Amino acid sequence: RENSNSIPRRTAVLAKEFDKYNLDIVALQETHLTGYGRLDERNPNYTYYWSGKDEPSDNHGVAICVRTELIRKGIISEPTCVSDRIMSLKIIEETTKTSFICCYAPTNVQDARQKDAFYEELKDVLRTIPKSHGIIIAGDLNARVGKNHGQWRQILGKHGFDVETNDNGTRLLELCALEQLTIMNTWFQQKGKHKSTWQHPRTKRWHMIDYIIVRHSRRADVKRCKSMRGAECGTDHNMVRSTIWLQPKQHTKQTRDPVYDSQSLKRDEIRAKFKEKVIQLHSDNSLENTSVQSTWTNMKQTFSKAAAETIPKKK
Known part of the structure; x- marks a missing residue:
């Protein structure tokens, strides 16, 4: 929760590490945070967005950390908090979306x-995603999937x-199939x-249990997937860093109407020029036998054009 004394310190340290590795979106597990926020x-x-148990817990809890700029640009949607083990958000692409x-x-x-229960919950989430949308699953699956590429x-x-x-x-492989x-x-x-992403505390053997998973059809979009042992994230798991090619939707800036310096009309010279221009443009437009709407449109265009030619813009 935001009023926890430890959260700002931890999140600030992690944010610096994420920035160091140039990460845009990060999946976090075992956050121990309660509720959602x-x-x-x-x-x-x-x-940071998180989803956890209603009561304090020594385990569970997930979170997603996103560069704030992506939210501001409308590329990232508000998250869906499914449970203390699953949460999701949408990445808005040019022609589709990726969950x-x-x-x-x-x-x-x-x-x-x-x-x-976990896999049924995950299946329910996947069933809601249209076939035309992309999928990225990132997290600690506690699964050893082996090497049987042939099978x-x-x-x-x-x-x-x-x-x-x-x-x-086996459960993860069956879900992927x-x-x-x-x-x-x-x-x-x-x-x-x-x-490898995690070392067993007793046997000291390394295992791969943290994964990046995508649709078959988008496999070529993943350019890298690498365990980073140097990342300092306060966990016994190694960070898995992946580079995935996506095409975010470009939000074009709306052009604003020019703002004119109305105070300049107090000057005799500018006021006279503006008045003269309005009279000239008004005489060029015949307002006889026109509707009220047409009259209003013509007058608006007249004043706008006269202002553009005679009144300076605000700096």
Whole structure:
């Protein structure tokens, strides 16, 4: 909540790190924030939206952080807070929209009913998205999806990380097959340290459990997906940084009518020129047998043109 003493400090530190890595939209998990809300950071300019439990909790909670400029330009919509594990917003593109979904899945050892509930909730969100719209799922899925590119063609690339697949991994792969999604972390050939995202505290083995997932049809739009071990975000997970080509809708600025310096009419010279011009233009327009609306339009055009030619504009 905005009145928490710790939130501004944490969000300010994170915003500086996001700006350092030139991030426009960030998905955050395990925020521990209650309810839902918004917080603006001024330096640098980022806006946080979050969705959490109604009561304080030691886990759960998701948030999306966005460059404030994107909101101001109308490129980013207001978020939809689904639960303490899922929230989304829309990116307004030139010809379509892309749903950005931040999610946090139950751990692999948690009760199957919790996992079922999470995936049903995520499926419900995906079902509301038109087929013509893009999808970006970003988050901690607590899933090891393995390397079986042959079995999961179009879903997994040839550059996975974990040898084995766990229960959460199977659930995620089945969801991707159902919704025609692809796991982008596995499509880029790079060192293991740039694939793995989390180190098991007991075994000290690294795993890939945080993902960027998009539609099959938009796979070519993803130019990079890389784990960043140097990012300081106060978490035991590595940041996953992805570059995705989108085409935001351009909002053209509306041209404003010129504002004239009416005070200049107090000067005899300018007032005389304006009066003379109005008389000249008025005599050029015949107002006989015209409607009230036409008379008003002609008079408005006369005064506007006379002002444009004789009265200086306000600076």
